[in-house]
Amino acid sequence: MRVNGKVVTPSGVIRQGCVETDGERITAVAEYPSVRDGHWILPGFVDIHTHGGGGHTFTTGDVDEARAAADFHLRHGTTTMLASLVSSPFELMRDATAALSPLVTERVIAGLHFEGPYLSTARCGAQNPAHLRDPSIEELRELIDLGGGAVRMVTLAPERAGALDAVRFLTENRVVAAIGHTDATYDQTCAAVAAGAAVGTHVFNGMRPPHHREPGPVYALLGSDEVICELVADGVHLHDGTLAFAATVTGPDRAALVTDAMSAAGMPDGEYELGGQAVLVADQVARLANPDGTPGPIAGSTLTMDAALRRAVGAGIAVPDASRMASATPARALGLDHQVGSLLAGWRADLVVLDDDLQVVRVMRAGAWVD
Structure with a gap:
């Protein structure tokens, strides 16, 4: 052909x-x-961070839901993706790993990404604070063994007790350790990178803001030659100027476009849920619902990878560079280069x-x- x-x-x-x-x-x-x-x-696009789309979710571990979510993103050009789960009790993490691992063998998804639960309470964003806890080597070992290679990435906050040991353990077991939802200092972030952390989860978002006297995790991640930085190019998570600046600092070989999409991607505005929490979508922007019913923190996105590519090009990034950010660089983050x-x-x-x-x-x- x-x-x-x-x-x-x-x-x-x-x-x-x-x-x-x-x-x-x-x-x-x-x-x-x-x-x-x-x-x-x-x-074909490679999305290493997506929670669902087309009205379907990965976060519950339901196989039919996962197939439908993967199919939705495939029709938008995403030919390789991780199924991202949010912070949850260990029992759900274990059940989801057992249920979704066969989809990796079938090549419906490329693996699982646990965004949490080892995250900062101060920077949890739309993650459920009731499920946050310190990293557990025992939990990670069981999930990795159960998945048989399906667990590909875990996002954690490096300031939590035991986080550096968890980063080393993940790296030794060929699982990508990612830094995100963190209130870490610059030095704490650099220590995690030195221990083997190789991805920054939606850099800028869910992180201590950078300051010229305390640069925090953002400068540490953007400035590290060893870290691939996820960027959510939807005009909501990042201003286009911030997107262009970050991509210039990293270059296209260290910037990975991701959707961080939830089930509402491709769907009408309305009420949805993420990790058991109510989400309001208005003008295609997803936010947690506050107790009084008003919109709260950003809760993932309604983005697709083709739209992310268009946004990146609109922000001044050349098509070949934006393509690399949407495909080659995230593939390399997962060790899938030379394949896709x-x-x-x-x-x-x-x-x-x-x-x-x-x-x-x-x-x-x-x-x-x-x-």
Whole structure:
């Protein structure tokens, strides 16, 4: 099969190009001079932080819900994703791991991401404070063993007791340790990075704000050559100027676009839930419901990866760089580079075809077009 258009490759854009596939694999990426004004052809998006979408959620561990959420994001160009869960009792974490791990074997999802429960109460955002606690090696060991490779990332706050030991344990077991929902100092954050933490969870959000005399986690994460920084490009979590600044500091090889989407992504405004807490969505912005019914803190997003790419380009990031932030860089964060995230011969044939307005035209996953 051959797909023609403006092909975004790791070395640049082939304006008159084609991607050739055979079965599940890319066989060639080359110039094709007869092409005129074709669509954009980008690698399939890789979202390492999403809680659901299309009215469905990953957070309960329900298999049918997870399949439907993954299918929703696939139709928006996300061909590889982690199922992100929020802070919860250990019993739910264990049950969700057992239930969702088979979906990794089936390649519906690429793995599980536990965003919590080892987070800061002061910076918990939409995480349920009743479930927050110090990291437990025993809990992590059981989840990793139970998942059989399905647990791919855990977000924790490095200032919590036992956090550095947990970071080392996760790293030794080939699970990505991410820093997020944290009130840590700059030095505490740097200590976690030195221990092996490799991702910053939605940098700026759920973190102590940076200050010129106490830079906190934001400067430590943006400034570390060893950390890939998640950025939620929806114009709500980050001002476009902040997005552009952060991407300039890190470069596209250390900035990963993520959705942090909840079930309300792609759905009408209204009332939803996240981790057992009520969420109000108005003008496509999701916020926790305060006890009096008014909107509270941001509760994930209603974002899709194609919309995140458009926002990044609108903020001044070039299409090839935004594509890398949406595909190659998050794939590398998970150790999935050389498999997905770039259009290269021998890699899985995951691609998204976009028109000149960067709207999705077609999506291919593992060599097959998605309906």
